[in-house]
Amino acid sequence: MILHLPQLLNADEVRTARALLGDDAPWIDGRSSAGGQALAQKNNLQLAQDSEHGRDLQRLLLSTVQREPLLLSAALPRRIFNPLFNRYDSQHSHYGAHVDGAVLRSQATQEWVRTDLSCTVFLSDPRDYDGGELRVQDHGGERCFKLAAGDAILYPGTRVHEVTPVTRGVRLASFFWIESMVRSEEQRRILFDLDMNLLQLRAQLGETAQTTALTGIYHNLLRQWAST
Known part of the structure; x- marks a missing residue:
């Protein structure tokens, strides 16, 4: 099941997130957190998890997840991997087709989290960048998403997915994984x-x-x- 979650973040929360994700944020090479399969596919920037910016944004995202009844009903969370944040631009433009690791260790909590579900939260206005669609393989084909700032997509962690090249502007997003109480x-x-x-x-x-x-x-x- 692929589920669109409109306005997971409200307008004020999007503005707060974007202010913390400016050019002066502690961006690092996104490949530093990639596994072997994803390493050759990943070309983006990622916010340093242990930074003050990162911790503030993690708290913001986790608070929105806990109040969203549609996400809670669909995911039935047992554990949530601490939210991460990335940036795509013309120099750091894409993340090729890959499958997320089945089990990941959260740097924030040191817990191992089974990645039953993946969630991407769009933080940039789609008019501000070209390309940058989230492309997810679905049964019988693929689906592409480029949503309003604050909207999110929840999808099974088993799916092959990618971020298509950004050719203009900057695409900012958050992403995290959920281990569900119900594995199936x-x-x-x-x-x-x-x-x-x-x-x-x-x-x-x-x-x-x-x-x-x-x-x-x-x-x-x-x-x-x-x-x-």
């Missing part, structure tokens, strides 16, 4: 669909015996499938 993509999709339909039923009918029973089914499935 298919089971997460069932739970998400059930949750979304329950919300619609409650909006139409209020709380009924049927919505209560369906809520019980949701939690019984979650109890059966979740690891905490």
Whole structure:
């Protein structure tokens, strides 16, 4: 499942993030965090994780994740890899096709995180740069995303994906991974669909015996499938 999350960050939060990601930010070669497969594909800049800028931005992003009900319903987070931040421009322009590592160690928490889901948060106005689409392989083809500043894409960590070359301007983004309580993509999709339909039923009918029973089914499935 690939899910668009509109305005994960509001306009004030986007402005705060962009101010901390200016030219004077502590940018380093993005290849410093790449694994063997990705090393030859990666040509971007990445914000130093242990910098004051990085820590402030990590707190900002994590607070938005915790308040976003759509993301929480779809991902059912168990652990979240500390958010990272990157920059693409005409000299550091792209990240070729790759698959993220299956298990990564968070520098912030020292925890190992299984990358069940990947999330990219767009921080630049799409009119301010050319290229820079996030291209994700989906069943039967590929999908391209170049979203408004503050919007995010959540997608399975198993998918081949890339950032196409930026030919004008600067593309700023955050990215992070989520280890879900429910490891199976298919089971997460069932739970998400059930949750979304329950919300619609409650909006139409209020709380009924049927919505209560369906809520019980949701939690019984979650109890059966979740690891905490």
